[in-house]
Amino acid sequence: MKEKKNTESPNQKSVICGFSDLISVEGLSEKIFDLIENVSFLIFYRSIADHRIAYTNAYFSRIFNLPVEELRNKDYRWTDFIAPSDKERYFRFFEELKTPKYVLEYRLIDGSGQPLWVQEKGTVLSSENPKEAMVLGFINEISERKKIEERLIGSEEQLNLALMASQMGLWDWDIPNKRYTGNGFWTRMLGFKPGTFATDEFFWMSIIHPDDLDRTLRAIEDHLSGKTDQFFMEYRVRTNSGDWKWVWDQGKIISFDESGLPKRMVGTIVDITALKEAQAELLSAKAAAEKASRQKTELLASVNHDLKTPLTVILGAAETLLLESENASKPMLEMIRSNAKRLQKMVGNLLEISQIESGRLILTPSTVRTKRFFDDCESNYTQLAKEKNLSFEQRIAQNVPKTLIFDLDRFLKVLNNLVENAVKYTLEGSVRLEIQYAPEEIGPSQRRNRGGHLQVAVSDTGIGIPSEYLPAIFDRFFRVPSKRSRSIVSGSGLGLAICRELVEQMGGAISVRSVENEGTTFEFSIYVKEGNGAL
Numbered sequence: 001m002k003e004k005k006n007t008e009s010p011n012q013k014s015v016i017c018g019f020s021d022l023i024s025v026e027g028l029s030e031k032i033f034d035l036i037e038n039v040s041f042l043i044f045y046r047s048i049a050d051h052r053i054a055y056t057n058a059y060f061s062r063i064f065n066l067p068v069e070e071l072r073n074k075d076y077r078w079t080d081f082i083a084p085s086d087k088e089r090y091f092r093f094f095e096e097l098k099t100p101k102y103v104l105e106y107r108l109i110d111g112s113g114q115p116l117w118v119q120e121k122g123t124v125l126s127s128e129n130p131k132e133a134m135v136l137g138f139i140n141e142i143s144e145r146k147k148i149e150e151r152l153i154g155s156e157e158q159l160n161l162a163l164m165a166s167q168m169g170l171w172d173w174d175i176p177n178k179r180y181t182g183n184g185f186w187t188r189m190l191g192f193k194p195g196t197f198a199t200d201e202f203f204w205m206s207i208i209h210p211d212d213l214d215r216t217l218r219a220i221e222d223h224l225s226g227k228t229d230q231f232f233m234e235y236r237v238r239t240n241s242g243d244w245k246w247v248w249d250q251g252k253i254i255s256f257d258e259s260g261l262p263k264r265m266v267g268t269i270v271d272i273t274a275l276k277e278a279q280a281e282l283l284s285a286k287a288a289a290e291k292a293s294r295q296k297t298e299l300l301a302s303v304n305h306d307l308k309t310p311l312t313v314i315l316g317a318a319e320t321l322l323l324e325s326e327n328a329s330k331p332m333l334e335m336i337r338s339n340a341k342r343l344q345k346m347v348g349n350l351l352e353i354s355q356i357e358s359g360r361l362i363l364t365p366s367t368v369r370t371k372r373f374f375d376d377c378e379s380n381y382t383q384l385a386k387e388k389n390l391s392f393e394q395r396i397a398q399n400v401p402k403t404l405i406f407d408l409d410r411f412l413k414v415l416n417n418l419v420e421n422a423v424k425y426t427l428e429g430s431v432r433l434e435i436q437y438a439p440e441e442i443g444p445s446q447r448r449n450r451g452g453h454l455q456v457a458v459s460d461t462g463i464g465i466p467s468e469y470l471p472a473i474f475d476r477f478f479r480v481p482s483k484r485s486r487s488i489v490s491g492s493g494l495g496l497a498i499c500r501e502l503v504e505q506m507g508g509a510i511s512v513r514s515v516e517n518e519g520t521t522f523e524f525s526i527y528v529k530e531g532n533g534a535l
């Protein structure tokens with residue numbers, strides 16, 4: 001009968017064998033047969049025991065690029081066309097199949113050698129001898145759907161990886177159904193095994209710390225009622241073991257129902273317990289630091305009063321006595337005077353530093369007649385240098401204006417410190433002071449308020465500073481650790497630190513150049529305003 005049909009109708013070409021077992025081809029109208037042959041999916045009829053193909057429609061040629069007659073000449077089984085990676089699964093599926101109807105998805109290898117995802121839907125036709133049972137089924141291409149699914153799985157995996165990497169939990173709240181679900185990380189964060197976490201909103205509310213519950217619910221309410229664009233809140237949650245964890249929770253409504261009521265809200269949650277602990281430590285450290293700072297200010301205020309005043313009295317008395325004293329007591333008085341002076345300088349420095357630190361340093365600029373000021377400098381410093389048999393040279397640039405406005409006391413503090421150091425750390429040779437003026441560039445209309453930088457260089461031919469110590473030279477309490485400089489004279493290591501602070505407050509900068517055993521140059525500048533020349 002089969003042979004007869006093949007010759008009778010070109011539409012029945014793909015009938016290979018056995019199809020007549022299923023339907024009486026004679027009874028099948030040509031139209032129906034034509035339809036079966038031309039549908040855009042594959043129809044097959046094959047043995048279930050060895051997967052031998054009895055019939056496929058013409059769609060076979062479209063997938064495998066093979067004429068259906070091929071099947072007739074060769075002894076093909078359906079499994080010959082299945083991708084190797086899916087073959088085992090395919091065999092196992094049929095070995096274990098218990099129901100007559102089934103659906104299975106797997107890959108074929110198409111005519112161009114590429115894997116092709118298909119869905120097979122079949123019905124096992126009962127037979128007296130199970131070995132002879134046949135399957136009639138359809139095969140649909142599902143590559144597009146699979147691609148979308150894979151992409152979805154890919155992006156979900158990506159999301160999960162990103163959430164895992166950022167240690168972030170994800171929650172999803174089905175508002176009308178009161179269902180609240182957390183992802184794996186969220187549940188693990190709370191010490192629950194995934195899947196053991198209750199999924200109703202009451203459970204979530206029940207683990208919020210009682211002290212945080214009200215404001216958290218209020219924030220949620222504000223978002224649900226549209227008062228806020230987003231919900232975010234820091235609160236504590238009770239873990240499975242009963243401990244409390246701080247979390248940072250933020251979420252947003254993502255869908256509304258037909259009547260505009262919130263339907264679904266999603267959000268992320270992060271464990272911020274470590275952050276909160278660090279914050280608490282920081283706050284207590286800050287409180288302790290503030291307390292220490294207050295105590296320091298109080299201490300310095302009392303130092304100012306209780307130390308500075310008697311020191312001034314001792315110094316005054318020592319100086320008066322020195323003038324009147326006999327030779328025998330002179331060295332003792334000299335010692336009292338120099339030690340009191342050192343103490344006075346140190347107390348002064350400490351007070352200066354504390355003023356700078358507390359932000360209480362306020363500059364008090366005044367108009368300075370420059371010629372008189374520099375003449376005074378010259379005579380004082382020449383005297384100072386002479387005490388150590390050093391020469392002193394001073395050069396003031398011609399363009400320094402007659403009057404300048406700046407904080408004279410603070411400027412002198414820096415200058416005195418540098419010149420005194422230059423004298424202190426120079427055993428022979430000279431100390432030199434050079435002052436230049438660099439007016440700022442301005443238009444003619446601004447001439448009245450013109451300003452500029454007073455640039456000062458103090459150089460000496462002293463012991464110098466080893467290059468490795470130069471970077472630390474302006475640090476507080478830093479002194480070059482050399483026997484030589486320490487043997488010269490004692491000091492506190494505060495002078496240069498104060499110089500830098502004052503210079504910066506006065507709108508300038510300070511720097512140092514030095515060559516060991518040759519000498520040192522300190523340069524600094526301060527911002528000044530030009531006076532009108534008259535006082």
Ligand code: ADP
Nearest residue numbers: 421422425464479480491492493494495496520
């Ligand atoms: P002090 O002189 O009270 O120790 P300073 O802050 O004024 O403190 O100076 C810090 C250190 O810098 C000094 O101990 C000294 O070693 C070094 N120093 C400062 N000026 C000079 C200088 N002109 N020549 C060599 N060393 C210097």
